[in-house]
Amino acid sequence: MNVILKSHIKCNQCPIRHRAICSRCDEDEMAMLESMKSYRTYASGDVILWRGEPLEFVASVVSGVATLTKTMEDGRTQMVGLMLPSAFIGRPGRKVIDFDVTATDDVTLCCFDRVKFEKLIDDTPHVAQRLMELALDELDAARDWMVLLGRKTAREKIATFIELLSRHSSMNNDDHTKNIDLHMTRDQISDYLGLTLETVSRQFTALKKDGIIDFSDRRHFVVKDLAALHDETGDDADGGIVA
Amino acid sequence: MNVILKSHIKCNQCPIRHRAICSRCDEDEMAMLESMKSYRTYASGDVILWRGEPLEFVASVVSGVATLTKTMEDGRTQMVGLMLPSAFIGRPGRKVIDFDVTATDDVTLCCFDRVKFEKLIDDTPHVAQRLMELALDELDAARDWMVLLGRKTAREKIATFIELLSRHSSMNNDDHTKNIDLHMTRDQISDYLGLTLETVSRQFTALKKDGIIDFSDRRHFVVKDLAALHDETGDDADGGIVA
């Protein structure tokens, strides 16, 4: 469950120091942030924020993965964002958010009181600049995802998703033959890709039958043919659409 | 075709003065922007920027509507943004953009040299702050659109689209019974909604048969039953998902 901790990691030892909203800050600005921050941790599956709930804090993801989801009245759900470490949750100037934020892993957040943070932005241009960059990056990602949701087939969606995991995994570990962790259930993947869980399952099976991937267990797989995988994504040869 | 004009509208008479990237600027900052800007105009249908083309300028939409589209190798196209007056095109820190920008109406842009603008952002916090807000607004819109693309039925997509036009039109003109201009062809609408043009046409016909809308000609319609229209969007009663 949700635990609030006083800040105990020094900012200059923080794993997301170079990528988060603070990345452009100088020493004085860092000292200011350091005095304001507090950490919260959430267990896998915890809801971090409910849609419509008043937004008391904004936060950077320090470790773990959180998802943003929107649910329609009848229960249809669409994931609208995947928040990896260094991503920023919440927005200055808005008192509520209109999606649910959920921890898919154990998550640690570096939190700031929303009202104080809004004042900080006016005084600290480096934070606004970095927040602008992060928002524009998110926007690029959202636009790529719109192509996937609006135009790709189920097979292309799954191939794109696997390629994404594979690229992300090889950033941390350059052995391409290593098992990759799916992190999510079939149900969560279907919400991410705009499919049903049955279709996700069938497409995994199909890609396995075609020798493109192989599952060691339900949650871990190996990409056996990276080029063939890419051919199934619908993106062009140089990865253009993802750019 | 594309015409470049020296700036001739004074910023303090500009129609988007209060909403564009300059909205937070003081007099000195405005003078700076005024000296840098130039206008470009495009005719309906002109391509403003091709995907992959080096990005020489960034710009605000002053009048008219531009679209951002991504096209897959085999021609499948998805619109990923609709740029209305005050929207900002281009992003500091990126030399190319990975979508096409097209004028759907006659469009006037207020342009700034990209490199100069990037320097400006470092010196003018009010611009970075506003750009952050605009990016976050775009992000919210993109996330709503992801729900539409991933989870809504054809009928819900069309109803949402019509409601969007209707809301936008009543902002400028509060007579709800007035003809609303579609602005786009069926083909462009289908690219916006992730459908085919035939499905768009059929859903228009269906909504007309059900007495919810009525077409005066191919491009102009009236909403006859706003409540019934909303019921078809799939969004909840208070418009929650759009929030």
Add this chain to the structure above:
DNA sequence: CGTTCCCTTGACTAGAGTCAAGCAAGGTGG
């Protein structure tokens, strides 16, 4: 007046959704 563009409509198809049954792994309690 013919051509082009845009749109509508019909007939058919296919891809993904729905409903349902059952399996496997892991956890729990007797």
Add this chain to the structure above:
DNA sequence: CCACCTTGCTTGACTCTAGTCAAGGGAACG
């Protein structure tokens, strides 16, 4: 330690929505 349950996943059979292919209408324009 075994029986039982739960959760997550797979698979099959069937349905249905939206896509595809094709024909034709009507307005606009040269």
